[in-house]
Amino acid sequence: MKNEQLDITPTVGLLALLKNMRYTEWYALGEFVDNAIQSYRLNKKVLKKYNQPRCYYGSSKT
Numbered sequence: 416m417k418n419e420q421l422d423i424t425p426t427v428g429l430l431a432l433l434k435n436m437r438y439t440e441w442y443a444l445g446e447f448v449d450n451a452i453q454s455y456r457l458n459k460k461v462l463k464k465y466n467q468p469r470c471y472y473g474s475s476k477t
Contacts, residue, residue, distance in 0.1 A: 425433075455462065
């Protein structure tokens with residue numbers, strides 16, 4: 416899997432806009448959880464493919 420970088424630095428205009436919004440920590444947390452759930456649902460097959468168990472219980476491997 417290729418690593419990619421994405422610059423998410425906010426612009427000055429965005430920072431000025433956020434200053435005047437009533438954006439609370441609880442609202443931000445709710446948005447984060449909502450986005451995480453939606454991302455999981457959209458990418459479920461790919462995530463399960465890359466998140467296979469790596470432990471081998473009862474194996475004779477040493």
